[in-house]
Amino acid sequence: METFLNRILSDAKQQSAVEAQLLEQKSELLDAMNETVEMNSAILAQVKDIVYNIRTEVKEIQPLKEAVEKIRGEIGCLKREVKSFEEKLKYPSLCLACGKPVMPEFKICPYCGETLKPIQEQIVTLEKYK
Ligand SMILES: [Zn+2]
Numbered sequence: 830m831e832t833f834l835n836r837i838l839s840d841a842k843q844q845s846a847v848e849a850q851l852l853e854q855k856s857e858l859l860d861a862m863n864e865t866v867e868m869n870s871a872i873l874a875q876v877k878d879i880v881y882n883i884r885t886e887v888k889e890i891q892p893l894k895e896a897v898e899k900i901r902g903e904i905g906c907l908k909r910e911v912k913s914f915e916e917k918l919k920y921p922s923l924c925l926a927c928g929k930p931v932m933p934e935f936k937i938c939p940y941c942g943e944t945l946k947p948i949q950e951q952i953v954t955l956e957k958y959k
Pocket residue numbers: 924925926927928929938939940941942943
């Protein structure tokens with residue numbers, strides 16, 4: 830009888846030891862889970878920070894984009910002006926025959942009917958007279 834009781838007691842002790850170990854394992858697991866949750870929330874906070882920073886940067890970039898767009902438009906205007914200036918250079922602004930100012934777009938003088946040639950051709954013509 831005593832042996833039997835001792836066995837039961839010993840079994841119970843062993844059982845409780847096993848349960849204690851299991852509990853400890855579960856507690857470790859919970860700790861690990863808790864750590865993971867804390868880490869995740871830290872990562873989430875970092876992600877939130879990053880998103881906030883990106884939003885701020887996007888807000889800062891927006892006016893820059895508009896400025897770039899404006900500058901691009903201005904460059905386009907300048908390019909057109911340079912082109913029309915080049916166009917004007919190709920043609921004389923004074924009629925060689927009557928000396929009156931003529932529009933660079935004109936190919937015939939509206940005053941005397943002289944054909945207006947590009948400057949290069951005029952130079953060639955002048956050189957022939959030498
Ligand atoms: Zn003329």
